Amino acid sequence: DYLASYMLYFSVFIGGVGMIFGGASYEVKLPAFKGFVTASGDWLWPLLFITVACGAISGFHSLVASGTTSKQLKRETDAVPVGYGAMLLEGVVGVIALGTIMMSGEMLQGGPTVVYGNGLGQFASLLGISPRVGTALGLLALNSFILTSLDTATRLARYQLQEFTGMSLNKYLATAISVGVALALIFVKTGKVAAWQMIWPVFGATNQLVAAIALLAMGVWVIRSLKKSAGFIMYPMAFMLITTIVALVQMIAANLNNYIVSGISTVLLVLTVLLLKEAYAALKAAKAE
Incomplete structure (x- = not known):
């Protein structure tokens, strides 16, 4: 490097x-x-x-x-x-x-x-x-x-x-x-297409989902540990989550015949829902404290 x-x-x-x-x-x-x-x-x-x-x-x-x-x-x-x-x-x-x-x-x-x-x-x-x-x-x-x-x-x-x-x-x-x-x-190839080429379109959504997780972790830490407002973090996080969810739904709809892409997109969508559930629980606990 x-x-x-x-x-x-x-x-x-x-x-x-x-x-x-x-x-x-x-x-x-x-x-x-x-x-x-x-x-x-x-x-x-x-x-x-x-x-x-x-x-x-x-x-x-x-x-x-x-x-x-x-x-x-x-x-x-x-x-x-x-x-x-x-x-x-x-x-x-x-x-x-x-x-x-x-x-x-x-x-x-x-x-x-x-x-x-x-x-x-x-x-x-x-x-x-x-x-x-x-x-x-x-x-x-x-x-x-x-x-x-x-x-x-x-x-x-x-x-x-x-x-x-x-x-x-x-x-x-x-x-x-x-x-x-x-x-x-x-x-590993499907026909003449390598596996990495098939899953590459999902990488962008995966990347942004991890970014939203990072923002969420920082936002919850600011609220629970610093006892301060975290709107400057949580609003961008919400935008990234909504954007990623819509993109994943579109990818699933456009790749129903591609089980690799649609399967990975479905797993990511489920993980996004679980992420929202965990965030809600953490913020609810912070409010109770």
Whole structure:
């Protein structure tokens, strides 16, 4: 992560230069979207809010913050600039990624990774760097970023497996199980489609559900422990829960023939209902106290 951060900062610098000064040199090929319903008939709400987007509220990031980031801070007050600054920086990365798509106008062969690399290659030319070299640097930065995310995800899975089993699994066995499940998602296929590709649409909803859980936990803690109003936490939490529930219902309705997607979505919907029940009980106890 330490070495990859330098590559990421370098790509953000190139992308920032391109986004600010590239308007006179490059043509925007992707037309602006001005509606509320897409060409495929999907509404922006709730799907826009369950898209895995840089800078957005994220359950994955809340897990990283609790299990990893908290152990790397020198003092508690550093959490504010580190957490908020990281969110802003990742938001910048998201904007740069949108800029690379605007320049291509379409999804190139090779997918989003190639689009991002080509865009950074063109941005790099503004600094006198060969577009070919700039593309290579952009691809290297993005792939190292993805690799560090996978590393973090594996560590988080190990944490959760150990906690879920009451620490009966040692770190080696828990890690082996986490990696084994990931390999199964890659190699197990239905027809020509890998399992991970089938469940990927559910990931956004899962991510936002975990984010709502994180907000709920903080809100209940503020109310019960600090004895203060937590509206600034509970209102966003309510919005995320309602959005996630509607998205899950839509996914179930649209994937009745896909038992993997509809099954996982149903389980998540049940967990959401149980979450609401537990939250109500906790807040009721806080009011009684």
